[in-house]
Amino acid sequence: AQSVAQPEDQVNVAEGNPLTVKCTYSVSGNPYLFWYVQYPNRGLQFLLKYITGDNLVKGSYGFEAEFNKSQTSFHLKKPSALVSDSALYFCAVRAPWAAGNKLTFGGGTRVLVKP
Amino acid sequence: NAGVTQTPKFQVLKTGQSMTLQCAQDMNHEYMSWYRQDPGMGLRLIHYSVGAGITDQGEVPNGYNVSRSTTEDFPLRLLSAAPSQTSVYFCASSPSGSPTYNEQFFGPGTRLTVL
Numbered sequence: 001a002q003s004v005a006q007p008e009d010q011v012n013v014a015e016g017n018p019l020t021v022k023c024t025y026s027v028s029g030n031p032y033l034f035w036y037v038q039y040p041n042r043g044l045q046f047l048l049k050y051i052t053g054d055n056l057v058k059g060s061y062g063f064e065a066e067f068n069k070s071q072t073s074f075h076l077k078k079p080s081a082l083v084s085d086s087a088l089y090f091c092a093v094r095a096p097w098a099a100g101n102k103l104t105f106g107g108g109t110r111v112l113v114k115p
Numbered sequence: 116n117a118g119v120t121q122t123p124k125f126q127v128l129k130t131g132q133s134m135t136l137q138c139a140q141d142m143n144h145e146y147m148s149w150y151r152q153d154p155g156m157g158l159r160l161i162h163y164s165v166g167a168g169i170t171d172q173g174e175v176p177n178g179y180n181v182s183r184s185t186t187e188d189f190p191l192r193l194l195s196a197a198p199s200q201t202s203v204y205f206c207a208s209s210p211s212g213s214p215t216y217n218e219q220f221f222g223p224g225t226r227l228t229v230l
C-alpha cells in the first residue's frame with residue numbers, strides 16, 4: 001500500500017520569505033511524486049513531479065521540490081513567497097507498478113502568505 | 116480545447132435519490148479517474164478507467180458506479196445517495212503509454228450535498 005503524509009494543516013509565511021511545505025511518503029519501490037495546487041473553488045493544477053534523476057526538481061510559478069530517498073520526503077519550496085501563492089497544496093505519490101496512473105494524495109496543506 | 120469539464124457544478128440531493136455526475140475530456144486521454152475531496156483527507160480515488168470499456172475500483176468505490184463507453188466520457192453514478200456522500204467530486208484524465216507517469220488534468224469539480 002502507498003501513503004502520503006503532510007504533517008502541517010496550515011503554513012503561514014510573510015510575503016518575500018521562503019516557503020516550505022512538507023511531504024513524506026511510503027511506497028514499495030521507487031516512487032513517482034507530484035505536487036498539485038488548488039486555488040479556491042478550482043480544480044487541482046499540476047506544479048511539478050519527480051520521476052528519476054536530479055533530486056531537485058523545478059516546476060511552475062517558481063516552485064521547486066527536493067526528493068530525499070533516505071528520509072522518504074519530497075518537500076515543496078519557494079525562495080520568496082507571494083500573496084498569490086496562498087492556496088491549498090497537495091502532495092501525491094504513485095507506485096511505478098500502479099495501473100491507470102493511480103495517485104494517492106496527502107491531506108493537503110493550506111498556505112497563507114501575508115503581505 | 117476545453118480540457119476536462121464537469122457538470123453540474125453544484126447539486127443538492129435528498130437521501131435515497133440517484134444522480135449522475137458528468138465528466139468529459141477532449142484531449143484523447145486514455146486514463147480517467149474520479150476522486151472525492153473531503154476536509155483533511157485530501158483526494159481519495161473512487162473509480163478509474165484505463166480506456167473505453169475498462170474500469171476498476173479505487174480506494175472508496177462503495178455507493179458509486181461508473182462506465183466508460185467512449186474515450187471522452189466517464190460518468191459517475193450515485194445509486195442511492197447518502198449524507199456520507201456529501202463531498203466535492205473531481206474528475207481527472209491523463210495520457211497513457213510512454214511515459215507512464217504523466218501528470219493528471221483535473222476538472223473544476225462538482226460540489227454535492229446530500230440532505
